[in-house]
Amino acid sequence: MLDAFVTGLLLVFEWPAIGFLFLGVFIGIWLGAIPGLGGGELECASRS
Secondary structure, three states, X not given: OHHHHHXXXXXXXXXXXXXXXXXXXXXXXXXXXOOOOXXXXXXXXXXX
């Protein structure tokens, strides 16, 4: 069981998986920094 855990952990830190992780974090930060694209703005606009 420990062998499967270590194997899975090593798969997570291989290049494609960690690259997609960093790409998703970068896109999330970038879209969060642009005013007006967040979900909170859309929610407030629909109430008024």
